[in-house]
Amino acid sequence: MNAPLAGYNFAYLDEATKRMLRRTILKAVAVPGHQIPFGAREMPLPYGWGTGGIQVTAAILGPADTLKVIDQGADDTTNAISIRRFFTRVAGVATTERTEEATIIQTRHRIPEAALREDQILVYQVPQPEPLSKLEPRRAETKRLHALADYGLMHVRLYEDIARLGHIAKAYDYPVMVNGRYLMSPSPIPAFDNPKMHRMAALQLFGAGREKRIYAIPPYTEVRSLDFEDHPFRPIRAPQACALCGSRESYLDEVITDDRGGRVFVCSDTDYCGTRVAAQKGVA
Amino acid sequence: MLTPGFADPVLHAQAAFRAVLDAMSRPGRVQLAGPGLAPPAPLMRASAAVLLSLADAATPVWHDAGADADAWLRFHAGAPVATTPRDAAFVLATGAPPTLAALDAGTEEEPERGATLLIQVEAIEEGTGLRLTGPGIEHEHRLLVRGLPDGFVAAWAANRALFPRGVDVILCAWDRLAALPRTVAIAEG
Ligand SMILES: [Zn+2]
Numbered sequence: 001m002n003a004p005l006a007g008y009n010f011a012y013l014d015e016a017t018k019r020m021l022r023r024t025i026l027k028a029v030a031v032p033g034h035q036i037p038f039g040a041r042e043m044p045l046p047y048g049w050g051t052g053g054i055q056v057t058a059a060i061l062g063p064a065d066t067l068k069v070i071d072q073g074a075d076d077t078t079n080a081i082s083i084r085r086f087f088t089r090v091a092g093v094a095t096t097e098r099t100e101e102a103t104i105i106q107t108r109h110r111i112p113e114a115a116l117r118e119d120q121i122l123v124y125q126v127p128q129p130e131p132l133s134k135l136e137p138r139r140a141e142t143k144r145l146h147a148l149a150d151y152g153l154m155h156v157r158l159y160e161d162i163a164r165l166g167h168i169a170k171a172y173d174y175p176v177m178v179n180g181r182y183l184m185s186p187s188p189i190p191a192f193d194n195p196k197m198h199r200m201a202a203l204q205l206f207g208a209g210r211e212k213r214i215y216a217i218p219p220y221t222e223v224r225s226l227d228f229e230d231h232p233f234r235p236i237r238a239p240q241a242c243a244l245c246g247s248r249e250s251y252l253d254e255v256i257t258d259d260r261g262g263r264v265f266v267c268s269d270t271d272y273c274g275t276r277v278a279a280q281k282g283v284a
Numbered sequence: 285m286l287t288p289g290f291a292d293p294v295l296h297a298q299a300a301f302r303a304v305l306d307a308m309s310r311p312g313r314v315q316l317a318g319p320g321l322a323p324p325a326p327l328m329r330a331s332a333a334v335l336l337s338l339a340d341a342a343t344p345v346w347h348d349a350g351a352d353a354d355a356w357l358r359f360h361a362g363a364p365v366a367t368t369p370r371d372a373a374f375v376l377a378t379g380a381p382p383t384l385a386a387l388d389a390g391t392e393e394e395p396e397r398g399a400t401l402l403i404q405v406e407a408i409e410e411g412t413g414l415r416l417t418g419p420g421i422e423h424e425h426r427l428l429v430r431g432l433p434d435g436f437v438a439a440w441a442a443n444r445a446l447f448p449r450g451v452d453v454i455l456c457a458w459d460r461l462a463a464l465p466r467t468v469a470i471a472e473g
Contacts, residue, residue: 009294010295016342019297019338019339022301022337023338024396026400027398027452029308030396030452030465031396031447031448031467032419034396034448036396060298062298062299118310143393144393147391147392148392217419218308218309218310218419218465219419220419220422221419
């Protein structure tokens, strides 16, 4: 552990703010999938840089933790590097790019390919926590709909897709039901990742900075992607194998390789891909 | 003279919170909390650690722990004292607790306002006793509780039926704690 930067409280936030966030997180765990408003603090990073996730991470983080931060599956993007550097400076915690070494993983837009364990916590950065926001913009009304578990609007929206297109046209942020009670946004992860949320061994916490809301999924909790009997949910993946490690199971990004339209598919999870490539080299 | 609170208010509060978070995420699993604390009787270390890490000026606390504990909690946590259990965000019972139905269970729109009830008991042990199922539990957790209030399991079923409203419980035994979030189903062993 490095010495944290002088002049900051551990993990940047003051203790009163941490207590408020911690109380919110505990109630979020007690009511799985329910969005709870909190008094967000100004963070030294702009909205869109994961301030909600950063506040959740800052509230739970301790000196014994090892932090991993991913953005679209990659550890080496500007956003992920900035957040890792921030917590190194203000908390002195160890960081890692290895999923298996991390105790806290803060993520934007992906769930790691490796199955997470009971001793890990996954923190999602959430831009829009309300799954009904595009269908019902009034917060007072969406609160009422959640209270009544009245999710007819969303079923109608998805069924309209099926009627028009023959399938549900939602590849990201595909809504889920948590513990059979609350409709929840999984954040803009690919629908491919949705099944990983179901009965995950790790605790999942969600922080929305601009909208100032926190929600959670406890370990081993039912998470079902919304679907219909005649149109069951199917996670979508490009049919190719990864050009680097050959995986046919992982979620792939399409990468343009030259200015003549050349393109390849590679794993979006850089640690998963790199670990497989290293293992293959070791065998060769 | 008051005994001290957390020797390191920042890191010890974090450790106590993570113990509660683990407990609330995995109902019936026993965690350690407040190992360095020496709160005045009848306060136990675990319940003292929970309140020091989570209660403050924003959270009215109701308790039955007497004057010494009251002075200690006011000084170290700074939480206002609730006049009735129903007005409290945190309720600490060192003796027979108020009934679950007497506490704030929140509203359908804001179930997060449901109170947290700390019950001090004689002992908690994993492996036998109550059978717990629900979110946070892969198959079944078992928790033996010595000193559980009479009628608790029946009262709990009524509390659970209120979901998403409800009260969340933290059982404290000396420096050990286990949580019962409102989602957990409890059957006698
Ligand atoms: Zn790959």
